[in-house]
Amino acid sequence: MAPVATPFFFYLFAAIMLIGGIAVITRKNPVHSALALIVTLLAQASLYLMLYAPFVAGVQIILYAGGIMVLFLFVIMLVSIDRSMRERQFNSQWVAGIIAATALGGLLIAVYTKGTNIFPEHALPVIESDNTQKVATLLYGQYMFSFEIASLLLLVAIIGAVVMAKKRI
């Protein structure tokens, strides 16, 4: 099948991501911000697809867009919108902002001008059809230990949430 990973789609999804990201921080209404974040996450999933990583894209949609963001919305919906609409949105940390922006800008310019050696000449040939199997062998083979530690971390978070929420266990 002809590849669909053309530059046009990259620029399209990247633009959607940027617009979504800007909307997240500029919207006053937190629900609008959360929805813009969902748009960003979905565009990111399409970028994963362009990198021939369909499994990661699918998991991104299920976990972030379908799971975590719904919980976000769930909480935000219960917050009084009127109060948060009146709050000041930016706290004018000009010095810190300018320092962070120059650092990031400098990094980007450095990579753009001198970065030809960092990246491989051509994209590695990836076989899309066994992407999921590859992820599985890596996660449960080479990186078994770190994978289990990460899930232990999640378990601790879950138990902590239960302990905090329930008075009588």
Added chain:
Amino acid sequence: MGQVVQYIQSYLDSNQTPGAAGNIFWMLVYIMLVFTGLSIAVIAMNWLERKILAHMQVRLGPMRVGPHGLLQPIADAIKLLLKEDIMPAEADGAIFWCAPLIVVLAAFTVFVVVPFGPTHAITDMNIGILFMLGVSSLSVLGIVMAGWASNSHYPLMGALRSSAQMISYEVAMGLAVISAILMTSLNASGTGTLSMIGIVEAQQAQGEWFIFKFFPLGLIAFFIFAVAMVAETNRAPFDLAEAESELTAGFHTEYSGFRWSLFFLAEYSAMIAVSSIAVTLWLGGWLRPFPHWLGGTTWDLIFSFVPGATFLFLAAITFFNVIRMPKHPYFRIQTIGLAGFAVALAIIGLILFVPDVRVRVQDIFWFTAKVAGFMYLYIWYRGTFPRYRFDQLMKIGWKVLLPVGLGVLLLTAGVGLVQQNLWHQ
């Protein structure tokens, strides 16, 4: 012109799914076909649900518009389209407008990977089942947005209930799905698949539907999925999100006219979508019943007559009802209409007996028949079970389905491992 015919001919002979053939024209044709079929199925479901529920409650159901109310869904659709489209003054316009679109898009997009047959699917993705679960989980976003944007109490409560419920049951559903996917890896190479077509082919290769695999493990996983999918689609007895005795209509209380009909359309096509997941994962997708017990060319031939025979049987029932119609001149047009419907059914049945059509259509028929069984179950549940209370619903999801699902997953993995080891020795 001759080239075009030749091209179509060469595709028809090539025996590939349109997506795998990398052909946009055929993909569009399939998308149109699936979309049309789906819309017709939703219309039919609307009529059937009202009729079957009515008969379960010893009523007649719709009888006025057309013979036996057959034209009732069309009348309903026209009514909905002509209704005034009201948006509450305090509602959040953009989100209120987007919400039904998201729900409908999520409900229809999943059909991209539904395998109606080995070559009858819009496309075959290698993350097929993941794609279906992911996109259908997006519909909860639409529901939450609808409830919040209405800026009213009942919709907000409905949306909260709905999101809590859908997220809870997604966990149990995912565990059940994983235990079925594990079963696809029980072959010589030991690698499974997430592709919808691949899952059915694995069942074909193993000569067993996954519902009967490792009895009773497959059956329990299927049961968990069957419960979770009812909760996932917000249908009775888990329809707390739109419990009319408590919340008026839940998240779509403020919606009217065309936008409401979009929610309606999405609900029914989501029901069909999750039913097709269940059919693909556990009931052998497009495979006909008893492929091994009743194997061989004779039985193949006999089973290939079933689609046509089904339609002829339906036509016979309809003719019987034509005879039973009242003889009063007032009913003459209705009687003629019903007879026309019967003739149409009979013609479809006869076309399905043509050898070329028979061979090409029977996989679609078996898939659709299995899905239709699930749709009947949905109606049956609604006619049978009282609505659960919210804490009961959460208790079933988290304290029954989730642990059982985890247990089944572990046992399936264990038994599969033992079998795989025996294989290699």
